[in-house]
Amino acid sequence: MGLHGVMTVVVNVHALSAEDVVAVARHDAPVALAPEALKEITRSREVIESLAEDVKPHYGVSTGFGALATRHIPTALRAQLQRSLVRSHAAGSGPEVEREVVRALMLLRLSTLATGRTGVRAETAEAYAGLLNAGITPVVHEYGSLGCSGDLAPLAHCALAIMGEGTVRNAQGELLPAAEALAAAGLTPVVLQEKEGLALINGTDGMLGMLLLAAHDLRMLLRTADISAAMSVEGQLGTDAVFAADLQALRPHPGQADSAANLRALLAGSGIVASHRNPECTRVQDAYSLRCTPQVHGTVRDTLAHAELVASRELASAVDNPVVTLDGRVESNGNFHGAPVAAVLDFLAISVADLASIAERRTDRFLDVSRNHGLNAFLADDPGVDSGHMIAQYTQAAIVSELKRLAAPASVDSIPSSAMQEDHVSMGWSAARKLRRAVDGLTRVIAVELYTAARALDLRAPLTPAPATAAVRDGLRETVEGPGTDRWLAPEIEEAVQYVASGRALAAAESAAGRLV
Secondary structure: OOHHHOOOEEEOOOOOOHHHHHHHHHHOOOEEEOHHHHHHHHHHHHHHHHHHOOOOOOOOOOEOOHHHOOOEOOHHHHHHHHHHHHHHHOOOEEEEOOHHHHHHHHHHHHHHHHOOOOOOOHHHHHHHHHHHHOOOEEOOEEEOOOEOOEOHHHHHHHHHHHOOOOEEEOOOOOEEEHHHHHHHOOOOOOOOOOOHHHHHHOEOHHHHHHHHHHHHHHHHHHHHHHHHHHHHHHHOOOOOHHHOHHHHOOOOOHHHHHHHHHHHHHHOOOHHHHHOOOOOOOOOOOOHHHHOHHHHHHHHHHHHHHHHHHHHHHHOOOOOOOEEOOOOOEEOOOOOOOHHHHHHHHHHHHHHHHHHHHHHHHHHHHHOOOOOOOOOHHHOOOEOOEOOOHHHHHHHHHHHHHHHHHOOOOOOOOOOEOOOOEOOOOOHHHHHHHHHHHHHHHHHHHHHHHHHHHHHHHHOOOOOOOHHHHHHHHHHOOOOOOOOOOOOHHHHHHHHHHHHHOOHHHHHHHHHHOOOO
């Protein structure tokens, strides 16, 4: 058990869980190397040390790297070789990458070191655990990774830090030279030996870390999107009949079934829906953005399930080049190529754009008197004098347009490097960076829908919403006032964004409807 009751994440020879990564990256859970991992690290290090004395060249042990792999490096220069490798590859540029991403990256690299397949020394692996536990975060930059051989530049900036070089932020967020931060934390810089520099920079850890964090957020956002959709169906006098389980079962996609089940639970007991569930109702069927919610939301769920499957396989991988095999061979390989991760990162960005698109269409219907079934234009208090939520939808639409641009895949691009040795690259880091931006945009789009739908539910009084949607609206009303004359919208939109992003909207719905899937 660590500080504040956070459980220690034990890094073993086996795969970490996605929850482990989130706990360390976001919640500063302490980490510890398992005795089994230390034993396997020591065993494979003995293999590397035996090769170091061999007159025959061994890639990464006694040779240069990449296009310079044909040069044999004499023993006296090998420590310099490892230092030079890390220094030269720590070539990132641009804004700092977020702390949680760097922490995820370091933990995932430590996990690969713990498999014993990389040939590093135990003290080198322990240095990564020490950095994480001290809250020291190397400065990693936005640009520098092509996603093959893995995330070289971002990983090199982390390796530079355990050498006592480069720049870091301490646990308080202060920018410091790495040597100063290590000394303050009682940590000793590592002097890298044969193979170690290479082992610290060859991996898909950055793109995988961002995939895991995005998947964690999307799991929550998908359920919240079902909530905002239910509020829209209700506020626009839509029907819940189309979400019936037997109708959904005619097309047995699991994500679709889950979304429809959520919609049924969220709309159960709605006085608004019941008010027009009678023979006098002349509406034959709702618009696609309402009626097809389970089909679209379900597709995103199924896409996410596939991405999580790929992530689970990558978590179970030991990505390095060369690797120490279980039977003691040292072999070159191509497992550092980020293609599997890059593809699903792009796939998720496409689905995020589609999810945001349908949410924006539902929002827009509230604002148009020809489609909103008796509500004021733009939900304004006095249309013409007041603009209501007109420009909130503009903001939402601007984000949706941005998400469409972010949906253009990075993984179809490739640019050769290293004198044509690395002539095909994954661009997985770039795919991950744009997915992070897309998830933030989706959060804001869902928040604007929820914010607008809550206002519409208020305007339907004296008709009463379902217990679940009422709970969500009431939770928002703790920080955002109900209908009235025009107010400054930006702070209210931001309150709605935080309501969604924090999970409070989801918790409010589940307090009445039970756990959503």
